[in-house]
Amino acid sequence: MDATELLHDDHQALRALFDRYHELGAGDRAAKAALFRRIRKEIEVHAAIEEEIFYPAVRAANPVLAGPIVREAFDDHRLILQILHDVEAGTPGSDEFDAKLSVLRDNVLYHAEAEERELFAEARSSMTPLQLRLLGGRLSDRKHELGGRTYRRVPILGEARWVFSRVRTAVSRAFRRAGGETARARRASGRSRNS
Numbered sequence: 001m002d003a004t005e006l007l008h009d010d011h012q013a014l015r016a017l018f019d020r021y022h023e024l025g026a027g028d029r030a031a032k033a034a035l036f037r038r039i040r041k042e043i044e045v046h047a048a049i050e051e052e053i054f055y056p057a058v059r060a061a062n063p064v065l066a067g068p069i070v071r072e073a074f075d076d077h078r079l080i081l082q083i084l085h086d087v088e089a090g091t092p093g094s095d096e097f098d099a100k101l102s103v104l105r106d107n108v109l110y111h112a113e114a115e116e117r118e119l120f121a122e123a124r125s126s127m128t129p130l131q132l133r134l135l136g137g138r139l140s141d142r143k144h145e146l147g148g149r150t151y152r153r154v155p156i157l158g159e160a161r162w163v164f165s166r167v168r169t170a171v172s173r174a175f176r177r178a179g180g181e182t183a184r185a186r187r188a189s190g191r192s193r194n195s
């Protein structure tokens with residue numbers, strides 16, 4: 001899983017959690033409290049891995065173009081975490097809590113869409129597929145350390161297998177090319193001997 005796929009998966013998980021919260025009835029306070037705890041954890045872990053690993057890597061790959069987009073993303077996170085702490089102070093299921101949670105949802109979804117449109121596109125154009133895969137591995141490992149959801153991958157082994165398969169394909173292509181050139185050279189020298 002590359003870095004943008006992993007972060008997109010986080011966004012989808014958050015979209016689903018917010019949808020589930022808003023589908024719950026007014027009386028489902030315990031379920032709302034439990035869902036809010038999951039939403040809070042998702043947001044905190046997601047923001048941490050982006051700020052510690054993803055944003056610096058995208059900025060380093062293209063400081064001129066990515067710099068302003070990354071700054072904006074940091075500002076978005078600051079606002080989202082402020083709203084999150086404000087929501088946290090309330091009682092899950094109360095009207096005030098639900099209203100604040102809607103504000104949180106709007107800000108998170110707006111940020112996720114902007115990130116997918118601008119920052120992920122920038123990352124894909126300034127980094128190679130291999131760099132994005134390795135970055136995805138680092139994000140996944142950090143997520144695991146922070147107690148976030150994990151993915152069905154064996155961290156080091158999975159990446160090593162993927163890199164090995166790419167190298168094997170490149171080597172066999174080079175051999176095929178070299179074999180074709182040798183055969184052409186033999187045919188050409190055979191023709192010149194016969195003439």
Ligand SMILES: [Fe+2]
Nearest residue numbers: 047050111115
């Ligand atoms: Fe983000």
